[in-house]
């Protein structure tokens with residue numbers, strides 16, 4: 001793991017605040033993910049990467065990494081222009097012009113798959129495909145939230161809850177002349193996206209682990225039943241997608257799943273430390289610099305208030321990575337412009353010294369910076385533009 005002096009030296013000449021990507025750590029994470037994937041393909045969740053150069057780097061490193069899970073239609077079109085193919089847009093798109101553009105790209109041979117979960121989605125695609133004289137590739141999003149001991153454990157996304165719901169939608173697609181069924185997705189957010197090994201929440205973590213074990217069995221059962229029906233009907237799918245970084249170890253066990261999505265595990269934002277089954281390296285982070293010392297052991301930095309999305313909680317704040325032992329103040333947290341840090345450890349901090357943070361969520365870091373400074377062997381060797389650096393703001 002990188003230590004304070006290593007990152008301080010590497011970033012010494014870089015204007016702060018700045019974001020960085022430590023390639024040695026990224027490499028280790030890619031290796032850990034490849035190993036954990038066993039024989040499954042890994043689709044990269046681009047929302048947790050948000051840099052074309054990083055996507056290229058990961059995809060070119062191993063044939064295990066195949067395809068991108070995009071988060072908006074505009075992003076998929078942008079990535080298609082860069083030459084990426086096999087783009088699955090993981091969330092349904094309603095915007096008519098964007099759908100028309102995708103339809104035309106598919107007509108020209110692009111593999112861009114859109115998500116559907118209801119008849120309304122299907123009818124809209126059919127209407128557009130008819131007018132554009134084209135076709136859509138679609139993926140059906142199955143809800144794999146579960147009821148465990150009377151507790152709803154999952155997210156609110158797809159209305160396709162039962163095997164019957166799924167088969168009804170699938171048959172409707174198969175009978176359509178304007179859309180082609182390309183894949184199936186079931187994202188077990190309650191397993192992949194809920195931390196279960198938080199030292200500050202030991203009792204909660206124990207309960208979550210128990211819920212996850214139970215929920216996991218139900219998810220496997222539902223996916224298997226749906227796949228059996230699909231096979232019986234003679235329907236062939238290009239892919240069956242499941243999981244995320246936090247469920248990789250579970251989702252790969254399922255025979256019916258052909259690929260698992262991973263995004264956050266590459267940068268390893270701090271939310272992903274608090275998972276029982278996955279320990280990764282800190283690859284990405286940001287540095288702010290000390291510009292004021294209001295009193296002994298108190299260092300005030302310029303910037304730092306890069307709070308993550310989701311239910312508002314302490315865990316959405318950036319975490320101080322280095323120097324070890326430095327803490328935020330309760331009153332100010334990370335500030336819009338000024339972030340005070342308490343520190344009374346062995347390192348003598350001075351004006352201009354960096355404080356190194358990790359973002360709570362992987363991709364959102366890139367919305368705050370134009371580039372990632374690429375560190376290898378203790379030196380900056382390159383700069384990779386983020387989506388923001390390319391002037392893009394997809395969502």
Ligand SMILES: Cc1ncc(COP(=O)(O)O)c(C=O)c1O
Pocket residue numbers: 045048069090187192193243244245246261262263264265362
């Ligand atoms: C549909 C879907 N699949 C997979 C993921 C997993 O992404 P990550 O590995 O970044 O947690 C997400 C994250 O929200 C998602 O929405």
